[in-house]
Amino acid sequence: MSSSLLPYFLMIPAGLGFLIPLLGRSRIRPADTLAALGTGLLLALSLFTLGKTGKHLVGGWPQPIGITLALDPLSSLMLTLIAGLGLCASIFSIRALDRHTGRSHYYSLFLLMIAGMNGVALTRDLFNLYVFLELASISSYALVAFSAEAEDLEAGFKYAILSGLGSIFILLGIAVVYLCYGTVNLPQLAERLALAPAGELINFSLILLLAGFCIKAGLIPFHFWLPDAHPAAPAPVSAMLSGILIKALGLYALARLLFNVYDLSPGLGRLLLGLGALSMIGGVLLAIGQNDFKRMLAYHSISQIGYIALAFGLGTPLGIMAGIYHLVNHAAFKSLLFLSAGAVEYRTGTRDLNELGGLRARMPVTSAASLVGSLSIAGVPPLNGFFSKLLIIFACVQAGRQGLAAAAVIVSILTLASFMKVQRAAFFGPLKDKWTGLKEVPFSMQLSLFLLMAACLALSLLVLPGLREQFLNSAQAVLSAGIMPAGGSR
Amino acid sequence: MIIYFLILLLFAVGLYGLLSQRNLVKLIISMSILECAADLLLIAAGWRANGSAPVIAAGQDAGQFALSSVDPLPQAMVLVSIAIGLALLLLLTAIALRLYHEYGTYDIGEIRRLRG
Amino acid sequence: MPELLTLLLVFMIIAAILAIESEDLTSAVVSMGAVGFGLSVCFILLRAPEVALAQIVVEVVVLIVLLRGIVSVKPKTGPEKPDRTGLYLGVVLVGLLLVLSVYVAGEFPQLGEPSFARFPDSAGETYLKQGLALTGAANSVAAVLLDFRGLDSLGEVAVLFAALLGVMLLVRKNPRLEIKVEAESGPNGAPVEKGAAKVSEGEPK
Amino acid sequence: MKEGMSLIVKTVARWVVGFIFLYGIYITAEGHLGPGGGFSGGIILACSYILILIAYGRRFASRNLDWRIARIMAGVAALSFLALAMLGMIFETGGNAHFFDNLIRKNLPGTAFHLFSGGNIPLLNLALAILVLASVFTAFVLLAAVRFWETRGKKFFSSLEDGP
Numbered sequence: 001m002s003s004s005l006l007p008y009f010l011m012i013p014a015g016l017g018f019l020i021p022l023l024g025r026s027r028i029r030p031a032d033t034l035a036a037l038g039t040g041l042l043l044a045l046s047l048f049t050l051g052k053t054g055k056h057l058v059g060g061w062p063q064p065i066g067i068t069l070a071l072d073p074l075s076s077l078m079l080t081l082i083a084g085l086g087l088c089a090s091i092f093s094i095r096a097l098d099r100h101t102g103r104s105h106y107y108s109l110f111l112l113m114i115a116g117m118n119g120v121a122l123t124r125d126l127f128n129l130y131v132f133l134e135l136a137s138i139s140s141y142a143l144v145a146f147s148a149e150a151e152d153l154e155a156g157f158k159y160a161i162l163s164g165l166g167s168i169f170i171l172l173g174i175a176v177v178y179l180c181y182g183t184v185n186l187p188q189l190a191e192r193l194a195l196a197p198a199g200e201l202i203n204f205s206l207i208l209l210l211a212g213f214c215i216k217a218g219l220i221p222f223h224f225w226l227p228d229a230h231p232a233a234p235a236p237v238s239a240m241l242s243g244i245l246i247k248a249l250g251l252y253a254l255a256r257l258l259f260n261v262y263d264l265s266p267g268l269g270r271l272l273l274g275l276g277a278l279s280m281i282g283g284v285l286l287a288i289g290q291n292d293f294k295r296m297l298a299y300h301s302i303s304q305i306g307y308i309a310l311a312f313g314l315g316t317p318l319g320i321m322a323g324i325y326h327l328v329n330h331a332a333f334k335s336l337l338f339l340s341a342g343a344v345e346y347r348t349g350t351r352d353l354n355e356l357g358g359l360r361a362r363m364p365v366t367s368a369a370s371l372v373g374s375l376s377i378a379g380v381p382p383l384n385g386f387f388s389k390l391l392i393i394f395a396c397v398q399a400g401r402q403g404l405a406a407a408a409v410i411v412s413i414l415t416l417a418s419f420m421k422v423q424r425a426a427f428f429g430p431l432k433d434k435w436t437g438l439k440e441v442p443f444s445m446q447l448s449l450f451l452l453m454a455a456c457l458a459l460s461l462l463v464l465p466g467l468r469e470q471f472l473n474s475a476q477a478v479l480s481a482g483i484m485p486a487g488g489s490r
Numbered sequence: 491m492i493i494y495f496l497i498l499l500l501f502a503v504g505l506y507g508l509l510s511q512r513n514l515v516k517l518i519i520s521m522s523i524l525e526c527a528a529d530l531l532l533i534a535a536g537w538r539a540n541g542s543a544p545v546i547a548a549g550q551d552a553g554q555f556a557l558s559s560v561d562p563l564p565q566a567m568v569l570v571s572i573a574i575g576l577a578l579l580l581l582l583t584a585i586a587l588r589l590y591h592e593y594g595t596y597d598i599g600e601i602r603r604l605r606g
Numbered sequence: 607m608p609e610l611l612t613l614l615l616v617f618m619i620i621a622a623i624l625a626i627e628s629e630d631l632t633s634a635v636v637s638m639g640a641v642g643f644g645l646s647v648c649f650i651l652l653r654a655p656e657v658a659l660a661q662i663v664v665e666v667v668v669l670i671v672l673l674r675g676i677v678s679v680k681p682k683t684g685p686e687k688p689d690r691t692g693l694y695l696g697v698v699l700v701g702l703l704l705v706l707s708v709y710v711a712g713e714f715p716q717l718g719e720p721s722f723a724r725f726p727d728s729a730g731e732t733y734l735k736q737g738l739a740l741t742g743a744a745n746s747v748a749a750v751l752l753d754f755r756g757l758d759s760l761g762e763v764a765v766l767f768a769a770l771l772g773v774m775l776l777v778r779k780n781p782r783l784e785i786k787v788e789a790e791s792g793p794n795g796a797p798v799e800k801g802a803a804k805v806s807e808g809e810p811k
Numbered sequence: 812m813k814e815g816m817s818l819i820v821k822t823v824a825r826w827v828v829g830f831i832f833l834y835g836i837y838i839t840a841e842g843h844l845g846p847g848g849g850f851s852g853g854i855i856l857a858c859s860y861i862l863i864l865i866a867y868g869r870r871f872a873s874r875n876l877d878w879r880i881a882r883i884m885a886g887v888a889a890l891s892f893l894a895l896a897m898l899g900m901i902f903e904t905g906g907n908a909h910f911f912d913n914l915i916r917k918n919l920p921g922t923a924f925h926l927f928s929g930g931n932i933p934l935l936n937l938a939l940a941i942l943v944l945a946s947v948f949t950a951f952v953l954l955a956a957v958r959f960w961e962t963r964g965k966k967f968f969s970s971l972e973d974g975p
Contacts, residue, residue, distance in 0.1 A: 493611055494714045503622045507625075508696075511626060515676055516634060522641075523641055530645060536722070545747075556734035556735040576664050577765045
């Protein structure tokens with residue numbers, strides 16, 4: 001298929017990212033316009049490539065010599081998510097950054113982050129994956145500290161150090177892999193791994209890579225950066241971080257390596273299962289006591305990431321499919337929740353749930369968005385979160401892990417309780433005197449909330465057999481097909 | 491063998507520094523030591539005993555050169571990772587400086603308001 | 607050769623320990639420089655002159671940035687109490703890593719037998735054999751970096767650019783357009799961002 | 812003239828800086844022929860500016876070496892790096908269109924071991940060098956100037972608050 005399309009996923013965001021700081025300030029606000037146009041273009045491109053396969057040999061060099069960009073149903077799904085959330089977040093940013101300086105640099109970093117994630121989704125080369133992962137990470141460090149106030153700087157430093165440690169683990173893992181197998185090309189590496197006798201060094205490199213990607217994903221023993229970084233970032237950035245960054249850099253890359261290169265062994269699956277269950281339960285328990293809206297959402301991110309890791313860890317086709325579905329859904333509802341938290345903060349200037357109250361009367365759209373997001377994350381029937389959680393529970397039962405299925409149900413109930421608390425504290429109930437003069441957020445912010453709400457409703461259609469086979473099952477087939485084919489077309 | 495072990499030891503020293511130190515500058519230093527170790531492991535992976543640098547001389551036979559030179563791929567990778575390390579260090583330095591201006595100290599224990 | 611390398615590595619490890627444990631920030635930064643220069647010499651011994659050059663110039667810039675930017679602000683660290691949990695976590699993790707590396711040490715391939723030579727049709731061999739013919743660059747590393755694996759360099763460019771943007775964002779003086787109300791002073795009486803943006807109105811057009 | 816360091820340092824810096832600059836250009840330009848390359852060359856070039864800055868003090872530097880121009884240079888260099896990489900995508904069609912295609916070499920092969928060989932490798936090296944020069948220099952100036960945050964006027968930092 002049209003494989004010469006693939007480099008545009010890197011060229012468009014990177015080129016706009018380089019261009020935007022050069023433009024001056026004018027009435028049409030070139031930075032905002034270009035960022036929205038660029039992400040819109042990316043979304044159009046990725047929708048066009050959705051579900052297709054293709055390969056682009058960078059520089060025209062064949063597989064082990066050069067770097068290959070490859071598209072398969074899973075990576076096209078990731079590209080669509082990245083571009084879709086990028087579009088919503090950049091529309092939201094137009095007004096959300098009203099009170100900040102340095103807008104053009106913000107947009108530029110935002111686009112470079114998208115370029116990095118696109119690169120991670122497309123590349124078939126371990127070291128190139130590391131480079132793009134660092135591109136996305138370094139841009140996100142700067143974006144987390146964007147407001148440059150004391151707490152943001154602190155969160156940014158903590159995030160940069162811990163996530164940087166993850167990157168170093170990945171680099172060391174790559175070094176060990178190269179030391180043993182002499183290649184960084186993923187298909188060739190998979191081939192050599194399958195041929196070589198299983199030794200301790202494979203496991204050593206795997207431990208290093210696993211630790212690195214788990215830090216990036218924010219799974220529970222490695223989660224320390226996440227609850228600080230997400231609240232500190234501006235709302236669109238935290239929507240991106242939680243919605244897609246931790247998945248693209250963490251879970252997606254990890255799943256690629258585990259399933260398609262290391263050929264997931266049962267022991268590894270159990271490890272992933274354990275980490276997932278721990279994050280799922282621990283995240284929600286940590287979330288319950290929180291009063292900071294965004295901090296609570298950050299802990300819920302850990303919990304939901306746990307669901308996805310758990311589903312991947314089952315290793316069964318249904319489990320993988322459910323995991324991918326939940327990944328897509330989580331991107332929609334968690335960014336919706338973060339953006340509505342950002343909308344509340346934009347008008348009220350606070351994230352403390354105890355200070356809010358009765359906002360429903362003054363901010364109907366925001367409160368509807370937050371309600372949809374809350375019901376979806378808690379798994380209430382007509383919304384997308386319900387179906388994917390149900391599938392995960394089915395998969396657990398099918399794999400003979402009833403205990404985990406029960407845990408997933410209980411965590412879901414706890415999530416519902418936690419979000420009911422939010423709704424009662426912030427949106428329902430009597431309007432506090434302080435907020436009587438409040439207005440609804442500007443149109444551009446409402447627009448992105450509407451888009452994501454529509455996505456939350458529409459994504460539940462993916463459970464229908466026809467759509468499921470086209471999008472989810474084909475993506476799941478990529479992972480459950482085992483190690484990726486070597487060589488390839490020239 | 492001992493070389494690889496020493497490289498991992500260097501990595502361990504950096505890791506220890508990153509986890510035990512509370513000074514922002516020390517954290518940055520530990521980060522850079524960790525990067526040194528990873529880079530060295532990569533370069534060592536491509537070294538050939540009594541090999542030559544991967545630069546072909548005029549008139550040298552390419553086949554002969556391929557048998558006597560060290561591996562250029564890890565060197566290219568390390569160059570990229572050095573650049574990435576520099577970028578990360580500049581960013582960390584900027585954040586550390588700003589934190590100093592906010593709190594008047596580099597000690598993370600004193601400035602830690604957030605607790606994860 | 608390996609003996610020399612071992613010696614250098616021991617020197618680097620000692621310098622690293624000094625850099626981490628020294629009380630004085632200036633000597634910590636200088637010890638870090640020693641690690642970097644040792645690394646550069648290691649690169650030369652391992653026949654990587656290009657990487658050695660890059661490492662040495664980067665080390666110089668890093669030293670200048672750290673000394674000029676950070677250490678000149680405040681030359682000494684106060685008496686620090688070590689972070690207990692971090693200390694234990696560090697010791698445990700380091701112990702784990704060392705145990706693991708002892709465990710796998712027997713499996714590491716022989717030093718001096720590059721991995722690309724052990725496998726047929728490795729990329730490294732192609733780079734050496736046909737690099738000049740295919741790209742016209744006599745320096746194989748440049749051929750790999752900018753032609754065979756040019757995408758890595760694009761990533762490198764983007765990362766450097768992102769870091770520049772990040773530095774510019776972080777040192778701007780008025781991150782917000784609003785007028786700030788609170789003017790508290792940080793611990794140790796350091797001034798906290800005094801004249802925050804006296805931009806007349808909070809709402810830009 | 813109390814700016815900067817002592818007269819000896821200034822004089823030596825004035826002599827040395829040209830050589831450092833030349834060396835940086837040499838390293839960049841010969842990057843595809845021998846050890847060197849855009850990254851190292853760019854940092855060496857940046858070092859020559861940093862030397863002037865340290866020796867002559869910030870007032871001299873802010874008069875003669877404007878980091879705001881360096882910032883624009885960085886953007887232009889990054890864009891031209893990308894543009895060089897895109898050449899193959901633009902001027903070739905169909906199955907031949909490859910990102911990072913060395914199109915210049917295909918049309919103008921040059922002679923091996925001469926400066927004009929390697930197609931766009933030297934050009935990419937040059938763009939990389941300019942980018943590294945500009946970004947390292949800018950970052951250094953800004954990081955060193957944070958010390959004077961309170962005393963330094965609005966003019967220095969205000970242009971950071973939005974695009975140039």
